[in-house]
Amino acid sequence: MKLAVVVSLLLLTGCVATPVAREFPAVPAGLTAACAALIDVPATDKLSVVLTTVTRNYAQYQECSIRVDSWNQWYNEQKKIFDSVK
Amino acid sequence: MWQIMWLLSLVPDSVYHVVLILAVLAFGASYILKMVPFITGNAFVIRVASAVLIVFCVWMEGGIANEAKWQARVDELEIKVAAAEKAAAEANGRIETVYVDRIRVVKEVQYVVQNRIAKDAAKIDMTCRVDPEAIEILNQAAHAGDKK
Numbered sequence: 001m002k003l004a005v006v007v008s009l010l011l012l013t014g015c016v017a018t019p020v021a022r023e024f025p026a027v028p029a030g031l032t033a034a035c036a037a038l039i040d041v042p043a044t045d046k047l048s049v050v051l052t053t054v055t056r057n058y059a060q061y062q063e064c065s066i067r068v069d070s071w072n073q074w075y076n077e078q079k080k081i082f083d084s085v086k
Numbered sequence: 087m088w089q090i091m092w093l094l095s096l097v098p099d100s101v102y103h104v105v106l107i108l109a110v111l112a113f114g115a116s117y118i119l120k121m122v123p124f125i126t127g128n129a130f131v132i133r134v135a136s137a138v139l140i141v142f143c144v145w146m147e148g149g150i151a152n153e154a155k156w157q158a159r160v161d162e163l164e165i166k167v168a169a170a171e172k173a174a175a176e177a178n179g180r181i182e183t184v185y186v187d188r189i190r191v192v193k194e195v196q197y198v199v200q201n202r203i204a205k206d207a208a209k210i211d212m213t214c215r216v217d218p219e220a221i222e223i224l225n226q227a228a229h230a231g232d233k234k
Contacts, residue, residue, distance in 0.1 A: 020163040025174040028182040030189075038228035041221045047214040048207035050221065052200060057228065059196040063189055070185040077177045085166045 022085070025078055031071045035064035099150050106143035112136040 038060065041053040113136035115122075116129045125132065203210070 020160055020167055022167055025171075025178060028178055028185070030182060030185055037232070040225045040228060043218065043221060045215045045218075046207070046211045047216050048203055048210045050216050050224070051203050051210065054224070055196065055199050055203065059192055059199075062192045066185060066188045066192065070181055070188075074178070074181045077181065078174055081170050081173045081177065085163065085170045 022082075024082060027071070027074060031067055031074060033067065035067065036060050094146065094149075095153075102143050102146045102150065105139060106147065109136040109139035109143060113140060 038057045039053050041050050112132055116133040119125045
């Protein structure tokens, strides 16, 4: 019995994982920035002021949208590359 | 246990090959060369010792072959990982460049739009007065998805 245990332990020494370390790549810093909050329209009766704020908010949305698109594209591409190594 | 394996791994592979050949020869000699006085007198001991050596060396040969197989697998994986890391770095650079370019375009358009509003402010404001209620509605809508 003891001999069987020793032999089993000896045989188990072959059961080691392949020693190739891998890391998922780091995401570009720009893609991790949080989306800014929308800007409030100041109290005014001028349409130009309202328009200015609204167009700034549009720009913020577009930036945020691009960031999310880029993040998704980055993740999908990196996952595909990562999973291709087998 | 790993210390024993580590010690055994320090011995060059060729030693096991040579010892295995010698053990097989000694095992055969213990049966065949009966005319040699030393062998005749120690035939049993030589037979047992060579049999033990044969078993041990065959086991080590198996280990060496297995190790070589795994090493080949590791080498293959290392090449693939290096290629993947290069591809990942290229993808990172490409995505970041496209992202920066798109953000720059948004900012440029925004700059043009703001200048246009500033330029035409008098004309825009001349025919329209905004009710405070409209501003309140706009601001309320802007904060609809805020974190609580």
